[in-house]
Amino acid sequence: MSAGTEKIVSSIMSDAQIKADSILGKVEEKSNSILELGQKNAQIEKDKILEDANKQSNMKYQQIISEAKMNSRRMELEAREEIIEDAFNDALEKLKEIASSDTTEYKESLKNIITEAATEIGGGELFVLVKESDVAKIKDSISSIAEDVTTKTGKETTLEVGENIKAIGGAIVKTKNGEIEVNNTIEARMLRYKKELRSKVAAVLFK
Numbered sequence: 001m002s003a004g005t006e007k008i009v010s011s012i013m014s015d016a017q018i019k020a021d022s023i024l025g026k027v028e029e030k031s032n033s034i035l036e037l038g039q040k041n042a043q044i045e046k047d048k049i050l051e052d053a054n055k056q057s058n059m060k061y062q063q064i065i066s067e068a069k070m071n072s073r074r075m076e077l078e079a080r081e082e083i084i085e086d087a088f089n090d091a092l093e094k095l096k097e098i099a100s101s102d103t104t105e106y107k108e109s110l111k112n113i114i115t116e117a118a119t120e121i122g123g124g125e126l127f128v129l130v131k132e133s134d135v136a137k138i139k140d141s142i143s144s145i146a147e148d149v150t151t152k153t154g155k156e157t158t159l160e161v162g163e164n165i166k167a168i169g170g171a172i173v174k175t176k177n178g179e180i181e182v183n184n185t186i187e188a189r190m191l192r193y194k195k196e197l198r199s200k201v202a203a204v205l206f207k
Helices: 003-099 104-121 132-153 186-205
Strands: 125-129 158-161 170-175 181-185
Touching (some): 003 104, 003 186, 132 158
Antiparallel strands (some): 125 170
């Protein structure tokens, strides 16, 4: 190869190298730019995933805490309800004992219960219904109860012992035509006053 030809080839090779270096530089720059962008996007996506995961984690945590509180409250209420029911059952058992006795306390209570029911009806011709064992306990008081009701209502009142009932104690008083009836048995009174008594029992038990 002549010296002239060698110079031409060398010049072409030099230009080619320059162009190649320029292209490679641009490619490397583009590659770095893409890589950097990819890293940024990856970080953004990573942060988003972590943020979403954190949100979901917090939501799940709050849900678990909320459910735990609800379950705890429910269990507490159930426990209180059970205690209150036990208190009522104990009271009912004691009332059964009193109602099955022949004490003056129960006789007076029975008399007051009948008077209260008859007065609520407004007096008049009334039937008094009690359990079989209580008939003897009120027999001697019927006249005085009728007089008391007459005084309180201003209406002439008569009381007649009717058929026996099945009850712990107390009485049912009703008009002879059956149109008006007041159930003052122990069971009925407990049921009527249970809501009011429940709050009082709860106040005593859980103060």
